[in-house]
Amino acid sequence: MDVRFAVNVAPKEGILDPQGRAVEGSLGHLGIEGVSAVRVGRRIELTVSADDGGAARAIVDRLASELLSNPLIESYQVEELGAASSLVGGAA
Amino acid sequence: MDVRFAVNVAPKEGILDPQGRAVEGSLGHLGIEGVSAVRVGRRIELTVSADDGGAARAIVDRLASELLSNPLIESYQVEELGAASSLVGGAA
Numbered sequence: 001m002d003v004r005f006a007v008n009v010a011p012k013e014g015i016l017d018p019q020g021r022a023v024e025g026s027l028g029h030l031g032i033e034g035v036s037a038v039r040v041g042r043r044i045e046l047t048v049s050a051d052d053g054g055a056a057r058a059i060v061d062r063l064a065s066e067l068l069s070n071p072l073i074e075s076y077q078v079e080e081l082g083a084a085s086s087l088v089g090g091a092a
Numbered sequence: 093m094d095v096r097f098a099v100n101v102a103p104k105e106g107i108l109d110p111q112g113r114a115v116e117g118s119l120g121h122l123g124i125e126g127v128s129a130v131r132v133g134r135r136i137e138l139t140v141s142a143d144d145g146g147a148a149r150a151i152v153d154r155l156a157s158e159l160l161s162n163p164l165i166e167s168y169q170v171e172e173l174g175a176a177s178s179l180v181g182g183a184a
Contacts, residue, residue: 034140036141038138
């Protein structure tokens with residue numbers, strides 16, 4: 001079975017997030033008010049072919065912790081997007 | 093009211109995604125099989141203070157299209173994470 005997942009990687013709390021600060025610094029130029037606590041992370045979407053959902057999930061977890069995130073400074077969270085078809089670039 | 097949002101930014105279909113190719117190229121080294129169609133994008137989480145949910149959503153949409161994504165090569169999708177509290181770095 002093919003399952004499409006998203007892995008959301010975010011800087012851990014307390015870790016500096018220069019990209020988030022840059023976004024906040026740009027808000028004034030756009031005249032946008034009321035936006036705060038901006039955190040910039042990554043989102044990786046991928047398709048896993050495995051025997052069952054549990055095996056697919058195990059592969060994603062391994063990939064997320066060993067390749068897609070740096071556990072020292074980042075946390076990740078896996079989201080199952082459903083059976084894979086043409087979900088590339090699609091919705092959550 | 094304070095609402096926490098996530099903006100998921102992904103390369104549009106047909107647009108080169110060198111980071112996705114790099115991840116796929118690393119899978120062999122990790123001995124991971126069955127992973128395909130990797131797309132690497134960004135995920136920005138932020139809190140919006142506005143009079144109501146509609147106003148908050150309008151601010152996020154403007155921010156997403158004008159600052160957080162490049163509409164020529166990227167698409168974005170807004171996810172409402174709920175009333176803001178200590179959701180920074182939290183779940184979807």
